Amino acid sequence: MTLTAQIPAVRKGRTTVLHPAEIKASPCELLGIVGPNGAGKSTLLRSIAGASCPVARVTWHGEVLPPRQIGYLPQAFQVSARLSVLECVVLGRRERLGWRVTPQDLADSAAVLDLLGLAHLADRPLESLSGGQQQMVLLAQRLLRQPALMVLDEPTSALDLHHQLKILSRLRAHARERSVVVVLALHDLTMAARFCDRMLLLHGGRIAACGAGAAILTQERIGNCWGVEPEVLYTRDGAPVIVPHLAEART
Amino acid sequence: MTEPGLAIGGYARRIRLRGTAVIAAALALCVLVLADLVTGPSGMPLAELNRAFWAGPGGEDRAAAAILWQIRMPQTIMAVLVGASLGLSGLVMQTILANPLASPFTLGFSAAAGFGAAVSILVGGITFLPPWVETPLAAFAMTLAAAGLVYAVARLKGSQAEVLVLAGIAVLFFFQALQSLVQFMASPEVLQQIVFWLFGSLLKASWTSVQVSGAILAICLPFVMRDAWNLTALRLGDANAASLGLNVDRMRRRSLLLVAALTAGAVCFTGTIGFVGLIAPHAARSAVGEDHRFALPVAALMGALILVAASVAGKLISPGAVIPVGVITAIAGIPMLMTVLITLKPTGAR
Known part of the structure; x- marks a missing residue:
């Protein structure tokens, strides 16, 4: 470890x-x-x-x-900044940005957006995006920091x-x-x-x-922790699939 | 072109547009400065202004030289400096407090300056300084005292935006109450002087005030501009800015002190001038967005534009007795503020 x-x-x-x-x-x-x-x-x-x-x-x-090596993304909330998506991602390099954004920083930011399938949103205002899209843009920003x-x-x-x-x-x-x-x-x-x-x-x-997921997600443990009656099924490769039911709905 | 290539092209286009907006605002300010210089109770056509300018303060036409160099030019330059300082202060304040209605008035800085000036006028002479030094000095000191109070609360309770806004409102009411007390105690003659100071007027401008306000702006400006990226990051909310490595609390406190110095430098000579610090940032954001590399200079230019325009309007409306700019900005500011309130989008960004 x-x-x-x-x-x-x-x-x-x-x-x-x-x-x-x-x-x-x-x-x-x-x-x-x-x-x-x-x-x-x-x-x-x-x-x-x-x-x-x-x-x-x-x-x-x-x-x-060091804190710089930890990339933290808090829970989703609406951001209302008047910035384009690309400008928001570039901020991931905040500490090293000079007065002019270098072509390398721009290219890296655009590449991260492309990687997440967001390149088509690059020129859109951040405030016009849905909560989910904003969440992905902020994730792109964290990925750019490479912590x-x-x-x-x-x-x-x-x-x-x-x-x-x-x-x-x-x-x-x-x-x-x-x-x-x-x-x-x-x-x-x-x-x-x-x-x-x-x-x-x-x-x-x-x-x-x-x-491992398969080991800890047992019917009993899920029932105890979440207060539900789950069905735990398994895919062909052994991954558990949880189908929860409300305890009172079953009685 | 690939999608990343298109994205970079879009960014470059956006930057060019913002650069154009900065230049357009600067050019508009130059035109208004000229308009302010040629406007006044005694009139002065452009050709005469040109002659008086190149002849200098000791030019042969003594009347023209005195009007331009001793009266109009200090007032116009002061309008530019005060407007720029208030515009910058307003934008920084709105950004660090995540509150579109924040301005030097929200935190009570201007009320504090007014109280300082009122006390100085009421009990003038205790410092053995001439009144034209003592009153601005008292206004400056009280503005810093107000900032100190808000800063102390920020140190004790953390620098969250809500805490700062509430502390600022408390400071505002406190100094307004003290101001009322001083006015109540003052004789009718002194009260008249206090009220005139509180109007906010460029008539008090001189080369000394230009030098002091100019020096404060020149000292603060590099520090404010150095934080351009940090302020932009703060618009993503405290948690996001902190996760980008920004020490949000420290930056808020630093910005608060810069705003206090800029506001004190602006209002200590001219009196309280409302709405410029509130409206200029909104105009800047509408023009160039919230990339603070551009929003800061445009807010400063917009502040200067508003105040110089108010100065021109004050002279044109009442050529015989110039209306104080504070009155003009307050009257014009209310419909502008209502427009801002109506068009304001609900925000969730913290």
């Missing part, structure tokens, strides 16, 4: 919303964080990203990872099925190509199990289970 994040306890008032934990991950890995609402997923990601106190101690090969660790809070929450598949495939390819770690929170357990190398199940602010 190359990446280690030591998570401190996080309290809100008298309630401990996240208990101390240690998370390890290897380069090229997609680590999915799953759990019901209020389990502490966003708190955990913000702590790893250094976006809120207390901040996790994140090391990469034993060295503390060693990407921390993404529900990056597919506003996307349709096609774009969910596209973005998760791209993230997996990015992790493999650049030898980086991608930690992402997802609500769709089937998608998480299909694309993530490992999953970390959070419940009540504690890590309830960690491992």
